[in-house]
Amino acid sequence: MKRANRKLMIAYRSQYEPMDRMVAKMVKEKKLGTLREFIAGNSQNVGDPSQWRLKKALAGGGAMPDIGLYCLNAARFLSNEEPMEVVATVHRPQGDPRFAEVEESVHFILRFPSGLTATCMSSYASHECRFFRLQGAQGWVEMDPAFGYNGLRLRHGMLVDGKSATTEVQIDPQNQFAREIDHMSVCVKDDLVPHTPGEEGLQDQRIIDAIYESARTGRAVKLAQPDAPTRGPEPQEETF
Structure with missing residues (x-):
């Protein structure tokens, strides 16, 4: 894209969503302490065997x-952080016409240099569920639901005056698609690198390939660290 003098942005709408950005800010400001574990799930029950998702x-x-x-x-x-190792399994049930070509579900564990682990699962054959929880030494934060277009909820817990306190954060709903399009417009107008450029999507694809390799071989797969950051500058919040 650099040679073509064009902008490329991967539409990772969650990275522009206010609650997700609040969680990322909490992590950067060390409000959770040292990160210990991330747990996430994203599932839905796909019914039509002929739809494109199953081809x-x-x-x-x-x-x-x-x-x-x-x-x-x-x-x-x-x-x-970027993971340095992944171990994964996939499941494709016999006799279910929906999964003649693709996996029904996947479970993977990422290990990061700091000691953080991420345990994630996703399924096309379980009741709708979209959540994550990030656990730190000094607090936790969770979104449930987390990955939908609307109706998101954010809670966090930490010690306040020596006592465990839980807070639910309310933010006025905002259009995730409008926010990412506005950011891309600013990048084109001002000749900026998008926050989620092509390198960000490429890194995820490399890890997905490693997830499938681990599932196929039954072994953990080492992941190389990127040669350069995969994300561009933070979006200008005032433009949102």
């Missing part, structure tokens, strides 16, 4: 690249 030529895979990606990208974005 490998159209979808590239099953639950992992479509909705499991949300868990993967959230683990990387919110922690601001």
Whole structure:
């Protein structure tokens, strides 16, 4: 894209969503302390065997690249770390026409240099569920639901005057798609690198390939650290 003198932005809408950005800010300001564990799930029950999600030529895979990606990208974005190892399993039930070509579900564990682990699951054959929880030494934060277009909820817990306190954060609903489009418009107008450039999507794809390799071989797969940051500058909040 640099040679073509064009802008490329991956539409990772969650990275522009206010609650997700609040969680990322809490992590950067060390409000949770040292990160210990990230847990996430994104599932839905897909009913029509003929739809594109279940055709490998159209979808590239099953639950992992479509909705499991949300868990993967959230683990990387919110922690601001890159995983160094992954172990994974996938399941494709026999006799279910929906999963003749792609996996029904995936479970993977990412290990990060700091000691943080991310345990994630995604399924095309379980009741709708979209959540994450990030646990730190001094507090936790969770969103449930987390990955939808609207209706998101954010809670966090930490010690206040020596006592455990839980707070639910209320934010006026905002259009995630408008926010990411506004950011891309600013990048084109002002010749800026988008916050989620092509490198961010490429890194997720490398990890997805490693997830499938681990599931195929039954072994943990080492992940190389990127040569350069995969994200551009933070979005200018005042433009949102």
